[in-house]
Amino acid sequence: MEAEDFQEELTCAICLDYFEDPVSIECGHNFCRGCLCRTWAPGGSPVRCPECRRPSAPASMRPNWALARLTERMRRRRLGPVPAGLCGRHWEPLRLFCEDDQRLVCLVCRESQEHQAHTMSPADEACRSYREKLLKTQSSLTAKMKKVIHFQDTEVKNAAEWKEKMKNQRMRVIAEFAKLHVLLNEEEQLFLQGLRQEEEETKKKQSENISRLNQMITSLKKLILEVKEKSQSSTLELLQNPAEVLTRCENQDVNYSFEDLTVKTVCRLPMMKEMLKRFQVAVNLAEDTAHSKLVFSQEGRYVKNGASASSWPLFFTAWSYATGWRNPQRTTGFVERFQHLPCVLGKNVFTSGKHYWEVENRGSLEVAAGVCREDIMGIPGGSTMCPKAGIWAVGWSSAGFWPLTGTSVSPTKREPALQRVGVFLDHGAGEVSFYNAVDGEHLHTLPCSSSLRLRPFFWLSPLASVVIPPVTGGK
Secondary structure, eight states, X not given: OOGGGGTTTTBOTTTSSBOSSEEEOTTSOEEEHHHHHHHSOTTSOOEEOTTTOOEEOGGGOEEOHHHHHHHHHHHHHTTSOOOTTBOTTTOOBOOEEETTTTEEEXXXXXXXXXXXXXXXXXXXXXHHHHHHHHHHHHHHHHHHHHHHHHHHHHHHHHHHHHHHHHHHHHHHHHHHHHHHHXXXXXXXXXXXXXXXXXXXXXXHHHHHHHHHHHHHHHHHHHHHHHHHHHHHSOHHHHTSSHHHHHHHHHHOOOOOOOOOOOOOSOOBOTTHHHHHHTTBOOOOEXXXXXXXXXXXXXXTTEEEEOSOGGGSSSOOOTTTTTSOOOXXXXXXXXXXXXXXXXXXXXXXXXXXXXXXXXXXXXXXSOEEXXXXXXXXXXXXXXXXXXXXXXXXXXXXXXXXXXXXXXXXXXXXOOSSOOOEEEEEEETTTTEEEEEETTTOBEEEEEEOOSSSOEEEEEEEOTTOEEEOOOOOSOO
């Protein structure tokens, strides 16, 4: 008899597996000791055999050594490779498919406790069912693959188109800036040509004026000599028509009017306003730094000097405050606000970078704007408002504009009158430039400190007012 014929004889009826420590009971049936102990209730009273249901006392269990040796031999024979199609545990044909464990099992496995509650189906039926599902899944995956390949092709096409667009845009930018360079160069040549022409015309007028003055001097010298000779001549010669000489002396024209030699060709670059707007920042007035006579509104963007001219120690003119606000008092120690100057600072503190803001004069009176060092509030009353004191600014009114350099200067007239001034601080370059905010005309540039902490600076003459327009672009 083959060893496989002993399979049933060497299998426990409870666990349906090879015997483990087999024991015999009174009815002669054999079971695993562990299986039998788990089946019988404790207490020692007779229990029924799991197979024939005959009563048997627990004390009647006897080890079955022969069955144990035979089972061990069978296990050793099964340690080799399991033939294809057989259960590795029971060496039975794999005829069923467990849906729960997703694997093939044999008929003995189906009866075990491990698989009793599991759903089983014949292996051939399960094979057909899952083959159909796999084929459908394969078809679905193929469709998905085609869709993804289409996406990939589209993405590659879009990337190529984008690359071409970037190339074209780069060439367009280079071409447009090349045109801009040409236009700026042409504008530069036109400005320089205008300056040369203005210079030539002014020199011609100056030459004509000098020539005219020389002629007047020559005529006067001749008359002086003639009068001298006439006065020293004899009575007969002196009285020969002396009235004619006196009439010519009285009629000698010495009237002369000087021309205002201002530069008429202004530096107004194309797109300067737009380029400055790129660096525009919001500036609000720091009311806690202001002189007590200054009044604020519009959320810190509008300020007015509420004092009259008679209440200040100086008579204000276009050049009087360029030389300083004079006051005999001296400021000692740290102060939080201006005590002598009708000034206020902006809240911003600049330590680097480029910044631009605009200031509008709401009348015809004198105002000034620019930048200053952060601790300027402690400036003594007798100091000069100039770069040396830590103030870099320009003033303007209906009379024109002028830089606050510490020396008396005449205002440069502008038509129409200058109202709004743009302040451009290039902290890294150590420069602050001023522009006509309406047309971008350059007014003046002052070198400033590139190492100090700088703040926006505002000065107002009595009854003057300024407003900081809202930001329309930039940062």
